[in-house]
Amino acid sequence: MTFSGLVKSIVTGLAVTALCVPAFAADTIKLGVAGAHSGDLASYGLPTVNAAKVVVEKINAAGGVNGKQVELLIQDDQCKPEQATNVATKLISDGANVVLGHICSGATKAALPIYTEGKLIAMSPSATNPMLTQSGDYPTFFRTIASDDMQARLGVDFAIDKLGAKKIAVLHDKGDYGKGYAEFARKFIEEGGKAEVVMFEGVTPGAPDYSAVVQKIRRFKADTVIYGGYHPEASKLISQMRKKRIKANFVSDDGVKDDTFIKVAGKKAEGVYASGPIDVSDLPMYQEAIAAHVKMFGTEPGAFYPAAYAATVAMLTAIERADSTDYDAVTAKLRGEFVETPIGKIKFNEKGDAEGVGFSMYQVQNGKYVELK
Amino acid sequence: MDWDFFIELGLGGLTRGSIYALIAIGYTMVYGIIELINFAHGEIYMLGAFTGLIVAGVMGVYGFPVFAILLMAIVIAVLYCAAYGYTMEKVAYKPLRGAARLSPLISAIGMSLFLQNYIILAQTSDFLPFPELIPDFEFMEPVAHIFGSTDLVIVVASSVSMLALTLFIKFTKMGKAMRATAQNRKMAMLLGINADKIISTTFIIGSSLAALGGVLVSTHSGQLNFMIGFIAGVKAFTAAVLGGIGSIPGAMLGGLFLGLTESYAAGYISSDYEDVFAFSLLVIFLIFRPSGILGKAPVEKV
Numbered sequence: 001m002t003f004s005g006l007v008k009s010i011v012t013g014l015a016v017t018a019l020c021v022p023a024f025a026a027d028t029i030k031l032g033v034a035g036a037h038s039g040d041l042a043s044y045g046l047p048t049v050n051a052a053k054v055v056v057e058k059i060n061a062a063g064g065v066n067g068k069q070v071e072l073l074i075q076d077d078q079c080k081p082e083q084a085t086n087v088a089t090k091l092i093s094d095g096a097n098v099v100l101g102h103i104c105s106g107a108t109k110a111a112l113p114i115y116t117e118g119k120l121i122a123m124s125p126s127a128t129n130p131m132l133t134q135s136g137d138y139p140t141f142f143r144t145i146a147s148d149d150m151q152a153r154l155g156v157d158f159a160i161d162k163l164g165a166k167k168i169a170v171l172h173d174k175g176d177y178g179k180g181y182a183e184f185a186r187k188f189i190e191e192g193g194k195a196e197v198v199m200f201e202g203v204t205p206g207a208p209d210y211s212a213v214v215q216k217i218r219r220f221k222a223d224t225v226i227y228g229g230y231h232p233e234a235s236k237l238i239s240q241m242r243k244k245r246i247k248a249n250f251v252s253d254d255g256v257k258d259d260t261f262i263k264v265a266g267k268k269a270e271g272v273y274a275s276g277p278i279d280v281s282d283l284p285m286y287q288e289a290i291a292a293h294v295k296m297f298g299t300e301p302g303a304f305y306p307a308a309y310a311a312t313v314a315m316l317t318a319i320e321r322a323d324s325t326d327y328d329a330v331t332a333k334l335r336g337e338f339v340e341t342p343i344g345k346i347k348f349n350e351k352g353d354a355e356g357v358g359f360s361m362y363q364v365q366n367g368k369y370v371e372l373k
Numbered sequence: 374m375d376w377d378f379f380i381e382l383g384l385g386g387l388t389r390g391s392i393y394a395l396i397a398i399g400y401t402m403v404y405g406i407i408e409l410i411n412f413a414h415g416e417i418y419m420l421g422a423f424t425g426l427i428v429a430g431v432m433g434v435y436g437f438p439v440f441a442i443l444l445m446a447i448v449i450a451v452l453y454c455a456a457y458g459y460t461m462e463k464v465a466y467k468p469l470r471g472a473a474r475l476s477p478l479i480s481a482i483g484m485s486l487f488l489q490n491y492i493i494l495a496q497t498s499d500f501l502p503f504p505e506l507i508p509d510f511e512f513m514e515p516v517a518h519i520f521g522s523t524d525l526v527i528v529v530a531s532s533v534s535m536l537a538l539t540l541f542i543k544f545t546k547m548g549k550a551m552r553a554t555a556q557n558r559k560m561a562m563l564l565g566i567n568a569d570k571i572i573s574t575t576f577i578i579g580s581s582l583a584a585l586g587g588v589l590v591s592t593h594s595g596q597l598n599f600m601i602g603f604i605a606g607v608k609a610f611t612a613a614v615l616g617g618i619g620s621i622p623g624a625m626l627g628g629l630f631l632g633l634t635e636s637y638a639a640g641y642i643s644s645d646y647e648d649v650f651a652f653s654l655l656v657i658f659l660i661f662r663p664s665g666i667l668g669k670a671p672v673e674k675v
Binding site for chain 2: 174201202203204206207208209210211212213215216218219231232235236239240243244245260263264265266268
């Protein structure tokens with residue numbers, strides 16, 4: 001947090017305390033925005049702040065939520081868990097009504113017990129760790145992004161149901177993200193019982209040659225490879241597979257659903273499947289949200305901006321519909337009613353995951369990723 | 374025992390090992406002559422790959438045949454990197470020749486970081502595709518499964534260049550002078566050998582081989598970025614130590630040994646443990662035979 005930010009929040013805090021006469025409710029709705037706004041992960045957090053600013057300006061100009069203006073309480077946690085707990089405590093003592101954030105799964109996990117205790121709703125546009133919602137420990141937590149396991153679920157179902165996979169080689173890049181995806185994939189294949197995991201291994205990023213792994217894919221007669229990780233290793237893997245005449249299908253994640261993958265793997269990328277966020281760029285509200293950002297900041301928004309925009313809209317709409325900032329009332333509206341957002345029509349399930357957002361499968365066809373309907 | 378699989382892994386290990394050996398020679402030669410671990414050697418390999426990419430890009434526009442492009446990419450990369458290696462020694466190491474042993478080492482690390490960042494600024498930090506310069510010619514069916522054209526070219530090219538180097542060291546006057554300098558630099562200088570010239574030659578030869586490796590490996594893996602030199606460098610350094618640092622045949626043997634170990638470990642156990650086996654091997658060697666396979670225990674010079 002910057003020094004001036006600190007001063008500002010102290011001053012606002014004092015002003016609010018001074019103005020608040022117990023008989024009256026606070027005359028603004030306070031939207032906390034928590035995430036990495038400085039440090040090396042700021043590029044993930046700052047689009048969230050911009051999204052909140054864009055939405056709040058629009059709502060305030062139109063008369064606010066139920067006649068109350070929305071005020072932003074912006075707090076920086078740098079994606080560090082120890083900072084995130086401070087930020088959470090600060091937001092509660094500042095009287096935030098809802099919180100947009102946090103950004104990183106680790107920081108979110110650290111902050112959530114505090115929000116749970118304080119009955120404060122927090123909604124993340126980017127924390128994808130499955131346990132945050134599935135553990136059921138954090139009833140105040142929601143998110144507008146699909147969790148990591150949903151991608152693995154999609155990949156496995158696609159491989160087995162659409163491609164008829166029987167013997168699957170599950171590979172990963174030994175990283176948190178790739179290995180997590182691969183472990184979920186293995187779990188889902190084994191639970192489903194319709195196909196068999198013939199090998200489960202990590203490849204070494206940066207190694208000059210993957211021939212040993214490729215030979216094993218052949219040896220175990222895998223008909224499908226499910227790979228968790230990013231595009232540099234995936235393109236090396238697919239190139240060597242095709243060079244050694246292995247025709248197995250290749251299914252991967254949104255780390256591979258990247259145009260660089262096609263550029264690097266070239267013709268050998270043809271036919272590769274990779275999941276990625278559902279394409280929503282045709283939605284009018286999506287285009288409107290992007291245009292508002294360009295107008296206000298003069299630049300194209302960064303990653304997670306649409307998800308953050310959606311989260312802000314979802315929370316403020318729920319408050320408006322509930323005509324209250326009470327936890328139970330707002331939660332009921334979030335779970336019960338659909339809301340129109342830039343990423344589609346969404347509502348939230350019991351665990352807090354958004355229904356209506358998610359991934360779809362893409363395939364490389366003629367040098368381009370094409371969404372498979 | 375499944376012999377097919379065993380042979381497949383062996384061939385894969387051979388390809389990998391030749392690459393390691395090619396780069397390891399640069400480490401070992403420099404160490405042999407001036408007892409410096411040239412940490413920027415991996416970056417020369419990376420520069421070679423980038424030079425090859427640029428040459429291939431330019432020649433591709435003019436529609437040269439693939440074979441000519443490959444040849445030119447290698448020749449230009451080798452010349453360019455030889456010049457780089459020569460300059461690097463003059464700029465970063467020569468002024469520190471009389472200094473404490475740690476200073477040139479730190480200078481080498483600085484050179485390595487400098488070259489990486491230079492490529493980020495001059496080119497990009499993204500992954501770039503490397504064109505297929507070695508045509509994918511078809512082998513007979515059972516062989517096509519296990520050994521491709523790029524593997525063959527890598528193994529042959531590195532064997533030929535290593536053989537040439539061995540003959541050069543063994544039979545030419547320059548080679549004799551190099552061996553003398555490696556044995557005792559002061560004495561060699563007293564006998565009229567120009568040590569500066571020998572050191573420069575060492576850097577030129579090492580860098581040329583690294584550049585050759587860079588071009589071949591990039592066309593094999595089809596991609597490159599500014600970090601490829603780091604990982605290749607660490608592995609090649611391990612190979613050099615395994616073989617006995619300072620010994621050229623040792624570097625070749627160490628490279629092959631490391632490549633085969635990794636390949637079999639990945640094949641029979643799991644590629645999760647590829648690096649674990651490579652570095653465990655190093656530790657075991659350092660405990661039981663600290664001078665490496667062909668290295669000689671250092672003799673205190675009096």
